Amino acid sequence: MKNISKEDYLSAIYKLRDEAGEIKPNIIAENLEISPAAVTDMLKKLSTDGFVQYKKYKGIKLTAKGERYAVHMIRKHRLWETFLFEVLKMPWEKIHSEAEKLEHSSSDELVDKLEEYLNYPKFDPHGYPIPDKNGSLPKHKPVIALSELRKNDKGTIARISDFKSELLVYAAKQGLSLGQKFTVKDKLDFDGSVIIKINTNEVSLSKKIASNIFIVMEE
Amino acid sequence: MKNISKEDYLSAIYKLRDEAGEIKPNIIAENLEISPAAVTDMLKKLSTDGFVQYKKYKGIKLTAKGERYAVHMIRKHRLWETFLFEVLKMPWEKIHSEAEKLEHSSSDELVDKLEEYLNYPKFDPHGYPIPDKNGSLPKHKPVIALSELRKNDKGTIARISDFKSELLVYAAKQGLSLGQKFTVKDKLDFDGSVIIKINTNEVSLSKKIASNIFIVMEE
DNA sequence: ATATATTTTTAAGTGAACTTAAATATTAAA
């Protein structure tokens, strides 16, 4: 294939399915920051190429081939992120957009060597699982959005959405980092914001922010 | 800028100037493996953007701005090559084409970190000098093509053209590697081929091959 | 159920980087 644009569509569709369930052209358009018309256009191409199943006005679904390709791209992305963060020590909030470009410019051979060099990491710096060469994801405990928790629930931060660097900067400033334990002190009915306690600090997070932070519940 | 194609034109023009002296559209076309018409097209754009000085049917020259940009791209290219070879241990003959893509997909910040991680290398794995952040090239002894030497001349291999992986594979197989010392045993008037002695081995190289191997003469 | 709003698709058009074929300049040879 080797086509930046198509590759990003496939990753986006794959990721949106996990998050949003049913995938509609509009969501893809928003996600990729392009017009809905462009999405329709591309869906037709991806469909003729056998990467998605697409009937107009009906749903969008990756084919087995499309899914394989998407996972493959996600693998590249996350391995690059890990390299940039762990090895080059680039800032947490910059690695995503950098990897967004590198993923399209590196051969499988290169990425496999990178994986080896990084010693087969299982999660990227934002907590997302890294698919292996065969496309299998590492086993991990189920994560849920922090916004789903209720008062007095305890958990550990496992993942933070990486698509907006502003969120990452903000999260870091609030002391939210992967592996951090916390307790939900309160949740406001009014606007859905949550107050959590991290160590001795209390931090208040808007509903939108809380829904972009994923955690593992304490049993 | 951020435009793969334009970036490759600029590097090509810069490198061709060193090798070929006067730069003509045809040479660029050959080098980039595109039609001469495409070159004319692009030269107009690069000219309006102030990267080259170009009057039709007259010569082509990089402006100061164009030269800065070209050196900048070459820096990225050579640092990536060094990383791929030294750190990831990718094969010598594959790193060039890989770097050819990566150079367009990495920010300055990333490349600066890469340089730091590599501990400020001065030459890439094929022996080309790596420009520093300011665009200055490291000091180095003058290199000349092996094809220019005469019988009994002695030298050290300092650089091997990287644009054709076949040449690199062949060179390696013949025992030609950077830093290798040799003596010219003979040079045939007939076809310009040279016979050199490396350690105890005698190797015969065609004129074309010899002209792609650069050496430092022994004083 | 009908009207209204929203989503999706179609239509038409753009800019970038190419192509091939034809026209025009330049350079080299007779």
Added chain:
DNA sequence: TTTAATATTTAAGTTCACTTAAAAATATAT
């Protein structure tokens, strides 16, 4: 110096990934 060969440019057309505006389908609200 006229002719022939070669190099370069122009012209016209293609593909890709977009755009905006309008049309059509679907979803929602009264």
